Amino acid sequence: MVPAETAAATELLAVRAAELYYEENKTQDEIGAILRVTRWKVGRLLAQARERGIIRIEIVHPRARRLALERDLSARFGLKDAVVVPAPADDAELQARVSEAAADYLVSHRPVPRLLGVSWGRTLHQVAEALPSGWSTAVNVVQINGGVSLSKRPGTAAATAVMIAQKAGGQATLLPSPAILERLETKKAIEGDRTVGGVLGMARGASAYLYSAGVADTSSVHVDSGYLTPADIAGLVERGAVGDVIGRYITADGTIADPELDARTLGLGLEELRAAATSILVIGGEPKHAVARAIVTHGLCSVLVTDEHTARALLSEPGDDTSLRADTGLESATTASREDAS
Amino acid sequence: MVPAETAAATELLAVRAAELYYEENKTQDEIGAILRVTRWKVGRLLAQARERGIIRIEIVHPRARRLALERDLSARFGLKDAVVVPAPADDAELQARVSEAAADYLVSHRPVPRLLGVSWGRTLHQVAEALPSGWSTAVNVVQINGGVSLSKRPGTAAATAVMIAQKAGGQATLLPSPAILERLETKKAIEGDRTVGGVLGMARGASAYLYSAGVADTSSVHVDSGYLTPADIAGLVERGAVGDVIGRYITADGTIADPELDARTLGLGLEELRAAATSILVIGGEPKHAVARAIVTHGLCSVLVTDEHTARALLSEPGDDTSLRADTGLESATTASREDAS
DNA sequence: GGTGGTCGTGCTCATATGAGCAGAAGCCGG
DNA sequence: CCGGCTTCTGCTCATATGAGCACGACCACC
Numbered sequence: 001m002v003p004a005e006t007a008a009a010t011e012l013l014a015v016r017a018a019e020l021y022y023e024e025n026k027t028q029d030e031i032g033a034i035l036r037v038t039r040w041k042v043g044r045l046l047a048q049a050r051e052r053g054i055i056r057i058e059i060v061h062p063r064a065r066r067l068a069l070e071r072d073l074s075a076r077f078g079l080k081d082a083v084v085v086p087a088p089a090d091d092a093e094l095q096a097r098v099s100e101a102a103a104d105y106l107v108s109h110r111p112v113p114r115l116l117g118v119s120w121g122r123t124l125h126q127v128a129e130a131l132p133s134g135w136s137t138a139v140n141v142v143q144i145n146g147g148v149s150l151s152k153r154p155g156t157a158a159a160t161a162v163m164i165a166q167k168a169g170g171q172a173t174l175l176p177s178p179a180i181l182e183r184l185e186t187k188k189a190i191e192g193d194r195t196v197g198g199v200l201g202m203a204r205g206a207s208a209y210l211y212s213a214g215v216a217d218t219s220s221v222h223v224d225s226g227y228l229t230p231a232d233i234a235g236l237v238e239r240g241a242v243g244d245v246i247g248r249y250i251t252a253d254g255t256i257a258d259p260e261l262d263a264r265t266l267g268l269g270l271e272e273l274r275a276a277a278t279s280i281l282v283i284g285g286e287p288k289h290a291v292a293r294a295i296v297t298h299g300l301c302s303v304l305v306t307d308e309h310t311a312r313a314l315l316s317e318p319g320d321d322t323s324l325r326a327d328t329g330l331e332s333a334t335t336a337s338r339e340d341a342s
Numbered sequence: 343m344v345p346a347e348t349a350a351a352t353e354l355l356a357v358r359a360a361e362l363y364y365e366e367n368k369t370q371d372e373i374g375a376i377l378r379v380t381r382w383k384v385g386r387l388l389a390q391a392r393e394r395g396i397i398r399i400e401i402v403h404p405r406a407r408r409l410a411l412e413r414d415l416s417a418r419f420g421l422k423d424a425v426v427v428p429a430p431a432d433d434a435e436l437q438a439r440v441s442e443a444a445a446d447y448l449v450s451h452r453p454v455p456r457l458l459g460v461s462w463g464r465t466l467h468q469v470a471e472a473l474p475s476g477w478s479t480a481v482n483v484v485q486i487n488g489g490v491s492l493s494k495r496p497g498t499a500a501a502t503a504v505m506i507a508q509k510a511g512g513q514a515t516l517l518p519s520p521a522i523l524e525r526l527e528t529k530k531a532i533e534g535d536r537t538v539g540g541v542l543g544m545a546r547g548a549s550a551y552l553y554s555a556g557v558a559d560t561s562s563v564h565v566d567s568g569y570l571t572p573a574d575i576a577g578l579v580e581r582g583a584v585g586d587v588i589g590r591y592i593t594a595d596g597t598i599a600d601p602e603l604d605a606r607t608l609g610l611g612l613e614e615l616r617a618a619a620t621s622i623l624v625i626g627g628e629p630k631h632a633v634a635r636a637i638v639t640h641g642l643c644s645v646l647v648t649d650e651h652t653a654r655a656l657l658s659e660p661g662d663d664t665s666l667r668a669d670t671g672l673e674s675a676t677t678a679s680r681e682d683a684s
Numbered sequence: 685g686g687t688g689g690t691c692g693t694g695c696t697c698a699t700a701t702g703a704g705c706a707g708a709a710g711c712c713g714g
Numbered sequence: 715c716c717g718g719c720t721t722c723t724g725c726t727c728a729t730a731t732g733a734g735c736a737c738g739a740c741c742a743c744c
Contacts, residue, residue, distance in 0.1 A: 057396045
């Protein structure tokens with residue numbers, strides 16, 4: 001035999017084998033006959049072709065998931081579960097797919113939560129809409145952060161919780177309070193109110209939480225709703241805020257950006273969220289990568305539902321911005337994961 | 343059972359099964375256990391997913407081929423053989439791949455031709471270069487149409503034939519004549535010359551032909567070489583010429599565009615090419631779709647080596663573009679090439 | 685309400701495939 | 715030229731998979 005460029009020859013053979021196997025669906029035996037090699041060699045050739053990525057198998061379907069990414073995310077961030085959907089180019093479509101996936105997850109999640117704590121926002125509303133009627137039986141729902149009574153489109157927050165409860169044939173308990181109060185005393189007073197206090201107590205006892213997160217910019221629902229001014233947001237950003245989780249603005253290292261503001265924010269606390277057995281974060285889209293990273297790297301969620309771009313962003317090197325802000329010792333205390341430079 | 347939206351539910355199940363099978367490579371049994379169906383159902387689900395195109399298997403490799411298209415082409419146009427390569431976005435790259443594929447084909451083609459008739463041009467030169475040294479033993483080569491003595495880069499035509507022969511350890515016989523003569527008498531005289539006549543005779547006896555084709559526009563090698571002026575080309579286009587085959591300009595319906603010019607063109611005739619047992623056309627790229635169609639639909643080649651876009655264009659409805667080209671006249675002729683990524 | 689047709693199901697069984705192994709074939713430093 | 719090394723080859727055998735079949739559910743049309 002000519003000991004010529006065997007490497008290239010083998011590769012070409014592998015390509016031919018792959019074509020015959022996957023496109024012509026011939027049997028490895030037949031391929032062996034055609035390429036004049038034994039069927040075992042054909043098998044090895046195909047294995048090699050798969051390893052070397054010559055053969056690409058892709059599942060093209062809106063409801064497809066990226067299981068490999070899910071596994072990586074779970075491992076890297078110590079999540080109980082992760083759902084990653086393929087990202088369409090269109091952002092609206094992406095949000096819809098992520099929301100759908102969250103609804104699917106909720107439907108099939110076991111054990112079924114007795115009481116589900118929910119936040120509100122555009123994403124959560126989409127999740128609620130994506131849930132099928134009768135998605136569960138007798139799941140009660142409780143709001144975990146202040147509503148959106150000042151909103152131009154009032155009732156969104158309430159509608160979300162109610163819809164989720166209704167579709168499961170359960171009761172919704174709303175939190176009848178603004179999200180952020182102007183004065184600390186007012187907040188304390190409202191918190192002390194029997195009704196509000198009762199709801200908060202109930203929220204603390206929920207067996208699972210479902211929430212999304214907002215970006216720290218002027219497109220936030222908080223600005224839209226009048227709780228914060230663009231100037232407030234600017235101030236928060238200056239303090240390193242990357243976004244809000246159930247109304248509380250956090251920095252990249254997972255801490256409260258502005259404690260004074262946070263004290264006036266009514267609802268479940270970050271620590272309560274962190275301590276929860278099941279806290280499902282639904283988040284997708286490029287602008288939210290930073291918040292998503294902050295939440296996920298600091299153990300604020302136990303289940304993540306997102307798109308593949310976000311997933312990849314989370315898994316890739318945290319990069320410069322994190323190191324800028326997180327050179328305190330705090331990071332190691334709150335981080336459940338370590339970054340390995342692979 | 344809830345007789346709910348079973349179609350959608352089945353599809354989703356198929357997607358999940360596909361993920362587990364192809365991405366996680368679990369066994370159908372295991373998948374059955376996970377999805378709570380029998381393993382037979384999993385098999386059926388996967389079959390369905392493949393049918394419905396949910397699973398896309400692709401072979402990504404420069405040397406990959408599109409066997410399905412090859413089969414379709416052979417069937418549709420009664421070819422003895424077809425080679426279709428995937429088309430890269432870059433046109434230069436595409437030409438290279440098609441040429442390589444042609445070289446591969448030549449190497450493995452059986453029976454090995456005793457005498458190979460070749461034309462010349464950019465494509466053929468690339469094929470020659472892509473042939474490995476010692477690609478065969480004792481294959482002699484003969485030029486089948488007039489050379490390019492007037493060329494700015496002289497010797498290309500000769501170099502191509504010589505290189506092919508040399509790499510097979512054979513002899514090259516060149517056709518020492520211009521491609522197109524200015525006067526019919528001159529052509530007849532040269533044709534009558536012992537040497538030239540002998541070579542032509544030899545060319546007629548070749549056991550296989552290898553050639554490409556040019557587009558009827560000013561970028562043609564004929565203009566480059568000075569055999570034709572841009573005005574000549576414009577005239578040809580007006581007569582419906584779509585391109586040239588071994589120097590002879592043909593229309594979309596496979597006939598000689600300008601008999602007077604053709605009479606002055608020296609080399610193998612179209613009928614001789616059509617009658618040949620093996621005539622290998624190497625052609626690729628969007629601008630050449632029209633010529634390719636003309637050649638292939640009128641039996642001028644028995645083997646086609648091309649790219650997948652050209653293949654698809656040939657297989658799709660003949661219709662509009664041909665007629666469009668015919669009446670746009672010069673405009674389409676002078677447009678060197680428009681790359682489109684369809 | 686019967687009755688034939690179509691569909692989906694779970695099976696048996698033949699076949700295709702991958703794991704694992706023993707021997708052959710290069711490959712190299714003595 | 716030789717032993718030790720890795721790499722490749724062709725095999726045996728267990729397992730995974732698809733074809734084909736019989737049965738039951740469902741449906742439409744009498």
